[in-house]
Ligand SMILES: Nc1ncnc2c1ncn2[C@@H]1O[C@H](COP(=O)(O)OP(=O)(O)O)[C@@H](O)[C@H]1O
């Protein structure tokens with residue numbers, strides 16, 4: 001049984017006709033590392049938060065989200081709390097914004113154990129000290145007494161990771177865990193996450209806009225554009241032979257159609273949410289291969305192709321030409 | 328604490344005390360000179376009713392020192408104040424200290440009860456207004472804030488007195504009361520009248536500060552860790568929203584002290600506020616000076632306390648102070 005499973009998740013904000021997530025299906029097996037990749041605004045955070053029952057206020061929601069078998073859509077408070085305190089935890093992008101600045105780091109780390117887990121202060125602190133060591137902080141007892149502003153961003157993200165592990169979750173949701181950090185720290189944090197994920201056999205959903213980082217960390221990758229999954233496959237496949245024009249664009253590599261551009265090119269235009277985009281393929285305005293009269297009529301379905309899945313009307317033509325071109 | 332930390336704390340405390348002393352000194356000078364320049368001759372007032380001969384007037388003027396040059400009078404007065412002697416009231420034929428001491432308890436009770444009302448109801452309404460934003464309850468809080476802020480305390484006093492005092496007869500309409508219960512009974516309506524405007528202000532500040540803090544990402548993080556909403560509100564929203572509430576609360580205290588002039592007079596209470604009105608009216612300068620100085624002293628002390636409390640509320644302030 002997968003530890004995390006989305007089935008056709010649809011989320012629409014109040015007052016908006018079109019949803020921000022449309023038919024998102026995704027799964028993470030026990031102990032598996034999966035990435036969800038896409039540009040900013042594509043709906044990755046909304047997707048990840050749904051796994052903890054955190055949805056935008058007043059949103060209309062369809063589909064299913066299960067964590068460890070527990071259905072979260074329409075769930076009662078107890079079910080949601082059970083998921084949040086032992087099944088899944090989230091590591092957020094900016095640890096400085098994510099930890100209360102007026103309370104001690106020790107408060108942040110122990111409060112879940114003390115206030116929900118019913119442990120004593122001493123028990124909670126013993127557990128937390130152990131975790132602070134595991135995330136590589138030099139002086140755990142001192143860190144417990146520090147305030148967030150007394151620690152660097154990298155140290156705080158380690159605190160955040162330790163805080164996510166206090167309840168012994170089976171699933172770790174990481175929403176751009178290194179985006180707010182400097183480059184050297186990014187590598188350290190990713191190394192810690194991967195080590196802990198393997199050691200503890202955690203399911204991992206890594207959210208990032210960086211396809212290379214995703215491929216280096218995860219077994220499988222989902223690519224999201226404007227609230228829809230547009231391609232999925234193993235990391236190796238996706239990196240070697242991206243089949244959706246958007247995936248190729250994210251890699252900054254030559255698009256797969258034979259005889260066309262081969263330089264490194266950024267994706268033209270800017271990302272948009274599904275709510276803004278025209279009917280048909282949401283990538284239409286930015287796609288090199290867009291065919292008016294075809295691509296802008298109906299949204300391409302996510303269809304199996306080889307070992308993965310792709311949502312593009314022209315994928316057959318593109319794949320054929322790409323296959324001849326594999327370098 | 329390391330010796331350097333101690334030194335720094337002592338140094339900043341000394342700076343604060345010095346600042347307080349300078350503020351009070353400057354105020355005393357301003358107060359003294361403005362009353363000195365005010366029109367009206369207190370000596371002729373003292374003999375009011377009776378026709379006094381020029382000799383009598385002169386005697387009075389000399390007795391009270393009305394004819395000494397300004398710096399001399401200021402110096403005498405300041406010297407007295409520093410020795411705890413605030414001068415004599417020629418209206419009451421008592422030392423100013425005694426006059427104030429007799430009326431202070433009633434005013435403290437009034438301001439204390441009003442402050443309690445503001446702290447409980449004002450902050451409470453602000454919390455409800457923030458948490459129930461966009462609902463009927465939330466709109467009701469906003470409406471009350473708008474109305475409350477627009478009602479001057481003398482209007483509140485007149486309305487409360489005539490409705491709950493005169494017509495319904497639930498509360499006494501005049502005087503201070505005798506034992507504690509009776510005093511509380513007497514102070515209820517004045518305290519409400521005194522608190523309305525300030526309560527509206529505190530509610531507004533609490534509400535907006537809570538709304539700011541509710542939006543913080545760490546609040547969502549706390550919720551994502553399964554902490555109950557109530558716990559998150561208390562530990563991460565209300566706790567973080569305290570700064571502006573405490574600051575505004577501190578600023579209000581001296582404003583309330585001034586407003587007792589209106590409320591005490593309207594309810595025929597004997598306190599510092601009604602005393603101020605009476606002594607301004609009758610040109611009893613020594614008493615007026617002492618009261619104004621008292622209000623400024625309260626203002627300065629409360630603000631210093633607020634400054635000292637802030638680092639406890641927000642440790643980042645402590646860090647910024649230390650870096651100076
Ligand atoms: N609480 C919210 N209220 C209104 N719009 C939201 C909210 N959360 C997300 N959105 C919108 O949904 C879209 C997807 O957002 P998000 O999931 O944060 O994207 P990503 O994490 O991929 O950058 C964006 O257009 C964003 O503006």
Ligand code: SF4
Pocket residue numbers: 245246281282283284287288289290291295300311312313314315
């Ligand atoms: S469906 Fe058309 S527009 Fe959309 S990605 Fe494929 S080729 Fe481009």
Ligand SMILES: [Mg+2]
Pocket residue numbers: 041044045175176
């Ligand atoms: Mg995001």
